Amino acid sequence: MTTSLDGRRIAVVGSGYMGGGIAQVLALAGARVALADVSAEVAQRNFDRLIAESKDFVADGLFPAGATETLQKNLWPAESLAQAVADADFIEEAVPEVLAIKHDTLRQITAAARPDAIIGSNTSTISIGDMADAVGNPERFLGVHFSNPSPFIPGVEIIPHAGTDADVVARAQDIVHASGKSTAVVKDVTGFVLNRLQYALFHEATKLVEDGTATAEDIDTLVRTTFGFRLPFFGPFAIADMAGLDVYDFCYKSLQTGFPERFATPKILSDLVAAGKLGTKTGAGFLNVPADRTPELIAYRNKAYVAMQKLLEDLGPAPIN
Structure with missing residues (x-):
């Protein structure tokens, strides 16, 4: 190399x-x-x-x-x-x-x-x-x-x-x-990976504004301070594995009570849950992190999130308003 x-x-x-x-x-x-x-x-x-x-x-x-x-x-x-x-x-x-x-x-x-x-x-x-x-x-x-x-x-x-x-x-x-x-x-498909993910999030965010669920400002706040806070350290599959794929499966079912088509459970998720592969707690999921590494992973996660919070405090708020 x-x-x-x-x-x-x-x-x-x-x-x-x-x-x-x-x-x-x-x-x-x-x-x-x-x-x-x-x-x-x-x-x-x-x-x-x-x-x-x-x-x-x-x-x-x-x-x-x-x-x-x-x-x-x-x-x-x-x-x-x-x-x-x-x-x-x-x-x-x-x-x-x-x-x-x-x-x-x-x-x-x-x-x-x-x-x-x-x-x-x-x-x-x-x-x-x-x-x-x-x-x-x-x-x-x-x-x-x-x-x-x-x-x-x-x-x-x-x-x-x-x-x-x-x-x-x-x-x-x-x-x-x-x-x-x-x-x-990544494969040569429309939007590749980065923009498909970015625009999927943006599309759902606009729906939430259009139907009056929340303002654009409040949605940005939630994204920045919750799952967006995790994303510098973990991608969506690592986050799902840590949360528990059975939990994700249950949440999809809940979302389907209001949005049956938009939040259909992905087959890849259903197949893993059916096979008992529930993420880090079983040592098998999307990323197959061994269960005995969970304490080490949690310790890293907690340290990373505290460091991110300190960085944000040091930088101060973005000059948007």
Whole structure:
């Protein structure tokens, strides 16, 4: 596994907020990163913005000391897309979420890049397979989806299409890990994973506002201070296993008295409960955490939640109101 991006040649095509942030991440990890956009002037302007922004981030303790100098050494605005990608071994496309624009950009990248260069797209919703039609040697193409703001969010979706080479997936993960990020490999389906989950929550939240159950402000408060409080440490399956899958099964039945279709019990949950796999208390569930590790898990959970509360108190409330 790569532990540093020193010596790697990378291009980011699309130097706006997302592309620029991705370029910062990769350049700070040691790669020599070319920044390209619709014109040399736009690329230069965004390069200047990223350098100025980095100075503020260093002053605020968000970037390490010396980060600005590292960016000035490793990041450079290209005169053209062709110049940016010509000798790159990894290229990240981060242009607007419009299929026609992405197709045109990917065709330009294919024409100018090395035939063995890995090409990633930062799309959040567009099918990777649909975009692959515009890529020469499409087996080297995949989704590499950073989240906003990319310098500070650690998770990255890796999305191969049906024809992506397995070695390309591993090499893309290697690059992302070397930049200090975490990866999850997901299938090329509409919305992938991140946005399907995010929009499912938002959809139910809007229903609650529309039917008068609670205000938007009160829903945000509940999400932040209850299950949202847990999510930095545990995903939904870990939380369910700790709560007890039999408890989840019962709660689904309760929800069905008011919303029989919207809260139908997932078959995967019913099957586990029927098999007596109830989560951490039985040592088997979604994640199969051994029952004898429950005390250790609970101790970690409690410590994590106290630390989160202290962090929130130190930061103070978000300046929304």
